[in-house]
Amino acid sequence: MIARIATYRNGPYLVRGDFVITDQDGETVELARRTVALCRCGKSRTRPFCDGTHKRIGFTAHGSPEGAPASVRSSDIVREDRRSRESP
DSSP: OEEEEEEOTTSOEEEESSOOOBOTTSOBOOOSSSEEEEOSSSOOTTTTBOOSHHHHHTOOOOOOOTTOOEEEEGGGOOOOOGGGTOOO
């Protein structure tokens, strides 16, 4: 299955498809939907998810050309396990 990530002009990344989001400890973040908006402005109160703050702060950034989102196969994504590098 292919995960698709589209960047919206002056807005979030919209992720659709088969994907998993993990926190910094490698724990899976439960998702209620197969499509999520991820924050690009860095000011969302619900990071990593978008809460619309980008509109209020005037965030600007380019978006993907219409109909040409970035695509990644789920099998090509490698999650780095940082816990194995941390010293006790």
